[in-house]
Amino acid sequence: MSKHIDSEQKLERALTQALKGLPLRQAPSTLELRVVGELERRAALPWWRVSFGHWPAAPRVAFVAVCIALVAATILGGVFAFAGDRSFDQAAALVLSWVQPFLAVMSSAGGVATLLVRVIPPLWLYGGLALGIVLYVALFGLGAAAYRTLYLRPSSVGDDL
Amino acid sequence: MRAYQDMVFSTAARLAGNDTQAEDIAQEVFIRAYEHFSDLRTSVTAGGWLKTVTTNLTLNYLNRYRKRWRFFSEMRPATEDGETDAPEMDWEIPDTILAELSAEQRCAIVDAALRQLPDHQRLPLVLYHFEDLSYQEIAIKLNVSLTKIKTDIRRARAALLPLLQNGGAARDTLDG
Numbered sequence: 001m002s003k004h005i006d007s008e009q010k011l012e013r014a015l016t017q018a019l020k021g022l023p024l025r026q027a028p029s030t031l032e033l034r035v036v037g038e039l040e041r042r043a044a045l046p047w048w049r050v051s052f053g054h055w056p057a058a059p060r061v062a063f064v065a066v067c068i069a070l071v072a073a074t075i076l077g078g079v080f081a082f083a084g085d086r087s088f089d090q091a092a093a094l095v096l097s098w099v100q101p102f103l104a105v106m107s108s109a110g111g112v113a114t115l116l117v118r119v120i121p122p123l124w125l126y127g128g129l130a131l132g133i134v135l136y137v138a139l140f141g142l143g144a145a146a147y148r149t150l151y152l153r154p155s156s157v158g159d160d161l
Numbered sequence: 162m163r164a165y166q167d168m169v170f171s172t173a174a175r176l177a178g179n180d181t182q183a184e185d186i187a188q189e190v191f192i193r194a195y196e197h198f199s200d201l202r203t204s205v206t207a208g209g210w211l212k213t214v215t216t217n218l219t220l221n222y223l224n225r226y227r228k229r230w231r232f233f234s235e236m237r238p239a240t241e242d243g244e245t246d247a248p249e250m251d252w253e254i255p256d257t258i259l260a261e262l263s264a265e266q267r268c269a270i271v272d273a274a275l276r277q278l279p280d281h282q283r284l285p286l287v288l289y290h291f292e293d294l295s296y297q298e299i300a301i302k303l304n305v306s307l308t309k310i311k312t313d314i315r316r317a318r319a320a321l322l323p324l325l326q327n328g329g330a331a332r333d334t335l336d337g
Contacts (some may be wrong), residue, residue: 010254020256027170035191
């Protein structure tokens with residue numbers, strides 16, 4: 001074991017010495033031309049073809065203003081269409097009449113769940129919870145096995161990065 | 162740009178192990194540098210900024226091809242493909258490697274050898290030996306466990322040694 005560690009340390013030292021101070025690779029002569037060409041190509045794009053962050057200030061402000069106006073118009077349009085010639089109180093009461101059944105269903109479901117927790121023995125609850133976890137893990141394992149068997153090519157196993 | 166293009170290209174090429182990809186990455190690095198030109202022009206740390214951006218862009222570039230299946234592939238046991246946690250090195254470790262060659266010759270042999278390593282060995286090895294990052298920093302940068310990084314670097318060194326020795330021997334034969 002000690003000999004093995006010594007060998008590793010010796011290899012690390014030897015490689016460090018071999019790799020340190022190596023000269024830089026020379027960049028291809030085409031690199032500078034490529035960069036300049038790409039910068040020119042991007043500079044030639046009209047402002048609406050580049051990302052929003054690079055838009056001129058005036059179009060950015062106008063774009064945000066238009067978006068806000070559209071959202072406000074949509075909301076206000078919906079409210080006016082819904083309210084029609086009703087007063088605010090009537091419209092609010094109508095909305096509440098739609099929401100109340102939903103709240104009642106949720107409240108009933110909560111009551112049933114509470115009742116079940118009280119009636120069912122705790123052992124059953126814990127057992128059911130454990131079974132759910134086991135099934136979840138089994139499903140996950142099956143998915144992983146299927147992925148490795150059916151999708152992952154043998155040559156790519158090991159290329160972890 | 163001329164002052165830094167070799168450094169940027171070298172960093173990308175050694176990490177990516179592919180000159181074509183390295184040139185693409187170097188191009189993107191300099192375009193980003195151009196976008197930050199007002200900050201970099203007077204900065205004394207422009208070189209460091211370029212190196213960091215190059216490293217991160219290269220890792221992002223390589224990440225695109227591994228994200229889909231990395232999670233499942235990392236679930237495999239380490240011995241599945243014949244590798245062990247601690248690679249045995251039953252050959253003689255020399256005190257020096259390629260020491261008799263010129264820097265340019267060593268550079269060519271090292272770069273050729275690095276290209277033959279798989280990504281998961283080359284990346285941590287280059288970050289450790291060329292970028293002077295610690296194991297912990299490499300693990301964070303690559304989003305991989307510290308144990309795996311140490312194992313991969315050990316395996317990379319063990320794989321690199323015969324490649325360098327063979328490269329050196331071939332160079333000696335050609336020169337001789």
